[in-house]
Amino acid sequence: MKTNFDRNFRVYRPTVAEISLPALSFNLRKIKKTVGDKTRVLFVVKANAYGHGAVAAAVFTEKEKLAWGYGVSSVEEGLTLRGAGVRSPVLVLGSLYPFESFVSAIHAGLTLTISSVEAARQAVSASKRLGKKALCHVKLETGMGRIGARKPSVIKIFEELNGSKTAVAEGLYTHLSSADTDPEFTARQLEYFSQTAAELEKDGRGALVKHTANSFAALNYPQSRWDMVRVGLAAYGCMDGFKPVLALKTRIVFIKTVREGAYISYDKSFKAPGLMKIATLPIGYGDGYTRALSNKADILVGGRRCRVLGNITMDMLMIDVSQVKEAAVGDEAVLIGRQGKEEITARELAAKALTIPYEITTLLSSRVPRVV
Numbered sequence: 001m002k003t004n005f006d007r008n009f010r011v012y013r014p015t016v017a018e019i020s021l022p023a024l025s026f027n028l029r030k031i032k033k034t035v036g037d038k039t040r041v042l043f044v045v046k047a048n049a050y051g052h053g054a055v056a057a058a059v060f061t062e063k064e065k066l067a068w069g070y071g072v073s074s075v076e077e078g079l080t081l082r083g084a085g086v087r088s089p090v091l092v093l094g095s096l097y098p099f100e101s102f103v104s105a106i107h108a109g110l111t112l113t114i115s116s117v118e119a120a121r122q123a124v125s126a127s128k129r130l131g132k133k134a135l136c137h138v139k140l141e142t143g144m145g146r147i148g149a150r151k152p153s154v155i156k157i158f159e160e161l162n163g164s165k166t167a168v169a170e171g172l173y174t175h176l177s178s179a180d181t182d183p184e185f186t187a188r189q190l191e192y193f194s195q196t197a198a199e200l201e202k203d204g205r206g207a208l209v210k211h212t213a214n215s216f217a218a219l220n221y222p223q224s225r226w227d228m229v230r231v232g233l234a235a236y237g238c239m240d241g242f243k244p245v246l247a248l249k250t251r252i253v254f255i256k257t258v259r260e261g262a263y264i265s266y267d268k269s270f271k272a273p274g275l276m277k278i279a280t281l282p283i284g285y286g287d288g289y290t291r292a293l294s295n296k297a298d299i300l301v302g303g304r305r306c307r308v309l310g311n312i313t314m315d316m317l318m319i320d321v322s323q324v325k326e327a328a329v330g331d332e333a334v335l336i337g338r339q340g341k342e343e344i345t346a347r348e349l350a351a352k353a354l355t356i357p358y359e360i361t362t363l364l365s366s367r368v369p370r371v372v
């Protein structure tokens, strides 16, 4: 068993996130097939690969040539990949401030996102100081309202970068805010992007690496693919037609039978309506299994769905195993994944917790070993 923890002691607690490399490989191959050979795939591994473990995911996919490069959120995340030996392009999607981080980023050969004229100047000066090329992708604001510059500033940013000998304005990109919910707004974002790219390229600066698509857009809007797609969710198998990469599992550590009227968990948040068999699992919100799932989520034991009873506590939660007569201490419990004919997905949990699947997996804390 390999974990991403550098441990010199045995792990006794049975709570783990199992990461399926075959599923990851299947998903990335399917994405590559869908977008075609000419479109590069940037595998988004920010936030520890949405909780899946960024180093293992990047090292494996680089070895298998499943991605052209990687998208991370911060310079620190990029340096972690470089430290693990990842040599492919790494685009830092959020490298904005403090500007002194540009020096480390350029030194490690990370690609910077440039969203302002000031950032462009800083990138030029850092690359001059280091005597090393600064690869830059410029972010266009088209309706996400997060980071990025509008067309007039983007033109100035390109002038600034192209006027230097050390900075390379390699790409132009934007982020679609509503690809899966609003096709008209998405079309408007793409139109503004297309106009801006045409204007920049007609200035004789040569072809840019253009990219706009997240998973949903990459799969559903061919016109959003341009030269590269930036995919996370589909690669992790949290979309229809893809295989879930992460399974969250633990084992029953305690079992009891309670009578009608017995209370379960903090604030008496569940009251037994009759005789019940109840199991305790060693996982709680301290592991990132959100408290919003209290009294709502199902967990699989013996191939059957067992309801979470009462408030999820920091380290443990209780489930109803009354219908699983044979349930005993040591039995496997599946919180995300398959057991027998039943399956619980991150999407199901997200709907119950009133959130999105990204948050369900990203929340999983460092206390949960990722087992590859």
Ligand SMILES: Cc1ncc(COP(=O)(O)O)c(C=O)c1O
Pocket (backbone or CB within 6 Å): 044, 093, 175, 213, 214, 215, 216, 230, 231, 232, 233, 234
């Ligand atoms: C800038 C950017 N590009 C691409 C992605 C990947 O999105 P998805 O996981 O939906 O494929 C994200 C994720 O939030 C992002 O922030």
